Amino acid sequence: MDKLVIEGGLPLQGTIAISGAKNAALPLMAASLLAPGVHHFTNVPRLRDIRTMERLLTHMGAAGRWNHGLRLDTTAVATPEAPYELVKTMRASVLVLGPLAARYGRARVSLPGGCAIGARPINLHLRGLEEMGAHIELEGGYVLVRCGRLHGTTFTFDQVTVTGTENLMMAAALAEGETVLENAAREPEVMDLAQYLQEMGARIQGAGTAVIRIQGVEELQPRGPHAVIPDRIETGTYLAAAGITGGSLQLTHCRPDHLDAVIRKLQAAGLSIQVGRDTLRVAAPEDGIRSVDVTTWPYPGFPTDMQAQFMALMTLGNGVSVIKEQIFENRFMHVSELKRLGAHIHLDGRSAVVRGVKRLSGAPVMATDLRASASLVLAGLAARGRTDVSRIYHLERGYEALDEKLRAVGARIWRERE
Numbered sequence: 001m002d003k004l005v006i007e008g009g010l011p012l013q014g015t016i017a018i019s020g021a022k023n024a025a026l027p028l029m030a031a032s033l034l035a036p037g038v039h040h041f042t043n044v045p046r047l048r049d050i051r052t053m054e055r056l057l058t059h060m061g062a063a064g065r066w067n068h069g070l071r072l073d074t075t076a077v078a079t080p081e082a083p084y085e086l087v088k089t090m091r092a093s094v095l096v097l098g099p100l101a102a103r104y105g106r107a108r109v110s111l112p113g114g115c116a117i118g119a120r121p122i123n124l125h126l127r128g129l130e131e132m133g134a135h136i137e138l139e140g141g142y143v144l145v146r147c148g149r150l151h152g153t154t155f156t157f158d159q160v161t162v163t164g165t166e167n168l169m170m171a172a173a174l175a176e177g178e179t180v181l182e183n184a185a186r187e188p189e190v191m192d193l194a195q196y197l198q199e200m201g202a203r204i205q206g207a208g209t210a211v212i213r214i215q216g217v218e219e220l221q222p223r224g225p226h227a228v229i230p231d232r233i234e235t236g237t238y239l240a241a242a243g244i245t246g247g248s249l250q251l252t253h254c255r256p257d258h259l260d261a262v263i264r265k266l267q268a269a270g271l272s273i274q275v276g277r278d279t280l281r282v283a284a285p286e287d288g289i290r291s292v293d294v295t296t297w298p299y300p301g302f303p304t305d306m307q308a309q310f311m312a313l314m315t316l317g318n319g320v321s322v323i324k325e326q327i328f329e330n331r332f333m334h335v336s337e338l339k340r341l342g343a344h345i346h347l348d349g350r351s352a353v354v355r356g357v358k359r360l361s362g363a364p365v366m367a368t369d370l371r372a373s374a375s376l377v378l379a380g381l382a383a384r385g386r387t388d389v390s391r392i393y394h395l396e397r398g399y400e401a402l403d404e405k406l407r408a409v410g411a412r413i414w415r416e417r418e
């Protein structure tokens with residue numbers, strides 16, 4: 001297994017091209033199950049999670065081919081099943097549940113279980129499908145679904161859920177009659193999925209707002225090429241990287257309008273950010289990073305997927321920053337590792353109180369989840385001396401060519417065998 005080694009202390013300078021969004025590409029791939037034929041997606045990031053979803057679809061009988069993007073042929077899908085071996089490596093596998101129920105009337109999908117950041121139940125996905133007429137049983141760690149054609153319903157999410165909204169929107173696209181999803185997730189990835197479903201012939205209104213209305217249709221057609229939206233979390237991570245290293249970067253191929261809350265908080269921390277149509281220019285503050293408070297919320301609020309990276313930046317702030325995590329009950333696994341690099345952080349329930357220090361110093365650290373790992377890389381880039389980040393398979397789930405992209409803008413970062 002590889003680890004990342006970082007010799008920190010160099011300001012990043014240069015240009016980074018942002019990749020397609022993992023969290024948009026995964027539901028798009030799952031949506032290919034809704035219509036037999038060849039679907040074509042471009043700007044698909046080369047990531048471990050994308051390979052896992054491809055393996056999952058292949059297991060069901062689909063065929064994937066990389067040729068100017070990803071072409072998924074779902075003509076021969078015959079096994080509507082997501083086995084534990086694949087689901088345990090990627091929770092987003094649960095996104096096949098809605099399409100399988102709607103298109104095949106049966107599904108056998110392993111329960112995803114919890115992960116480092118929280119329990120992450122899927123009760124709302126299941127309740128929504130039941131209200132659309134699906135019969136659901138849990139057996140041997142699997143969700144078993146049986147149904148005829150699903151029917152429309154009005155479903156109010158008790159809690160905003162991104163993949164829950166995506167699952168029910170996909171299921172509703174082929175259901176009989178109208179489905180209204182209330183308190184739906186408004187994330188850009190939900191909008192990207194809605195757009196592809198519409199390209200396939202689905203009738204959807206209101207994606208991007210809290211109420212989505214779907215008029216079910218009899219069938220959908222495969223379409224493409226559909227370009228996956230840029231990864232807003234990768235974008236935010238590199239903005240923070242410029243700030244924490246005292247550098248300046250230009251980011252291209254991004255969607256600044258998907259990052260309003262992140263940009264505002266980074267500007268409050270003193271970073272200078274110039275917003276173009278699909279570019280961002282960022283420069284670190286000359287008089288040091290300012291400590292600011294942040295609370296995570298569903299979109300358009302500050303994303304939980306940027307909380308750990310923002311905390312890394314705040315470890316070098318000029319005062320005290322209170323970072324509150326509202327989405328996941330246990331998303332502070334990076335705290336103890338950041339402390340190993342010299343950060344002063346005190347945990348108080350769902351809040352982390354970060355007292356800025358003058359400098360961080362390198363140390364061996366261990367990644368526990370994707371964004372925790374990213375925060376350790378950021379801290380390592382700023383720290384004096386050498387930082388070894390182990391368990392980088394987490395990073396490979398969500399950051400395309402992270403070490404190459406960072407090396408190209410002046411970072412000393414490389415892979416070594418553990």
Ligand SMILES: CC(=O)N[C@H]1[C@@H](OP(=O)(O)OP(=O)(O)OC[C@H]2O[C@@H](n3ccc(=O)[nH]c3=O)[C@H](O)[C@@H]2O)O[C@H](CO)[C@@H](O)[C@@H]1O
Nearest residue numbers: 023092120121122123124125159160161162163164327328
């Ligand atoms: C593949 C993907 O897109 N992953 C993203 C998605 O995850 P994911 O869709 O799994 O996260 P959710 O939006 O569902 O989770 C939000 C909250 O709702 C709770 N909940 C969710 C569903 C449910 O049936 N019952 C329930 O209680 C969760 O435990 C959590 O506390 O949104 C998260 C929140 O922005 C991001 O951190 C993940 O990167």
Ligand SMILES: C=C(OP(=O)(O)O)C(=O)O
Nearest residue numbers: 023091092305370371398
């Ligand atoms: C938590 C994340 O992903 P997942 O939902 O796939 O675990 C993430 O992208 O930060």
